[in-house]
Amino acid sequence: MEAMMLSNPTDCWPHMWACKAHSVQFMMQIFSLKLSNITAVVDGPVHLYGYFAVQDHLDPLRNYIFNRTRDDPFIMGQDNGVNSDNSLIPMSGPKRGIGNQARVLIEFDMKIKNGETQDDDFQLIDGAIICSEFSLPDRVFTQRIEGDCGAVDISRAILHGAVEATIEVSISQVHGNGFSLSLYSYISQIPEKIQLFDGVISKPCDLNRFVVAVVLNTPLILAFKVDQRDGSNHVCAYCPFKAPMFSTYLSFLLVV
Structure with a gap:
């Protein structure tokens, strides 16, 4: 998806020819993804690939936060220690704002490349969580997602x-x-x-x-x-x- 899906809205008030305002809403903002733990033995830099995406009430399609193929992984050097600022996973999205008027589904499947084939790779995290909280407005909180061979921290806020x-x-x-x-x-x-x-x-x-x-x-x-x-x-x-x-x-x- 191209960015600005919501930045060019159609809910102009009083109408699109004399726009004075647009409606506001609850929105989710993801601040960071961070590799917080690795339990697998990795020889050399970490090659991370897979996806991390959200789905909200606006669109059932995946809105990707991170999306890398096995042939184009994110490479985290050996000096990028876990739990340091350098363990941040670069976010390529979202491509549009995340509406939080209703539940938001966060889906993920992230692996660590290891060996010649995908069968040799380590499964970092795989699954989905549903976010429906409306407490702690305008404040960042961090949730740890545990996986088979490590964990990823997601820091997000609900904005009113x-x-x-x-x-x-x-x-x-x-x-x-x-x-x-x-x-x-x-x-x-x-x-x-x-x-x-x-x-x-x-x-x-x-x-x-x-x-x-x-x-x-x-x-x-x-x-x-x-x-x-x-x-x-x-x-x-x-x-x-x-x-x-x-x-x-x-x-x-x-x-x-």
Whole structure:
């Protein structure tokens, strides 16, 4: 699915030709997935693949949070120790906001690559959980999902009166050998951050669109950390936005 499924809504009030507001709703925001434990003996870096997805009342199809094939796993180096910040599993989604007006199904099947065939691989977690809590609003809580050879921690929050924001970042110019970029966001005055991107930029490009849920009339802060690959420069930038009553699309141009 393409991002902005909810950022271009049809519930305009009073009507689409003179839009003044959109309805808010309960929304779920996933802040992080983290490899918290491995019980299997893994020789070398961890090659993680499979999927982690949600389904809500808006759409019965899977809304992927993590989705990697066996031929393209996420590789977690030996220095990325479990229970450290480096044990975070990169999230490629969601592609649209997660509605939480009713129960949300979280489905997962994640494996650790081991050997030549899939039969040799370790099953990290496999199954599903149903989330229907409406307590602890606007506060992050962590749930551990235990599996056959390890565990994954999911940190999420239920946001009351929330809207969807779609973020797009364009890299317009790249000088020298490129730079390392870490992009994350803070939402709704919650101190925990949402990691959006962490990697190396070597040429001008558009990053994937990112979707987050924000409580109405609260801030959305984008944080950029940039390091030149030759170590000559280090830049931190913070860009605040506010979630208004009308539909919002954030487009940011980064020049380094």
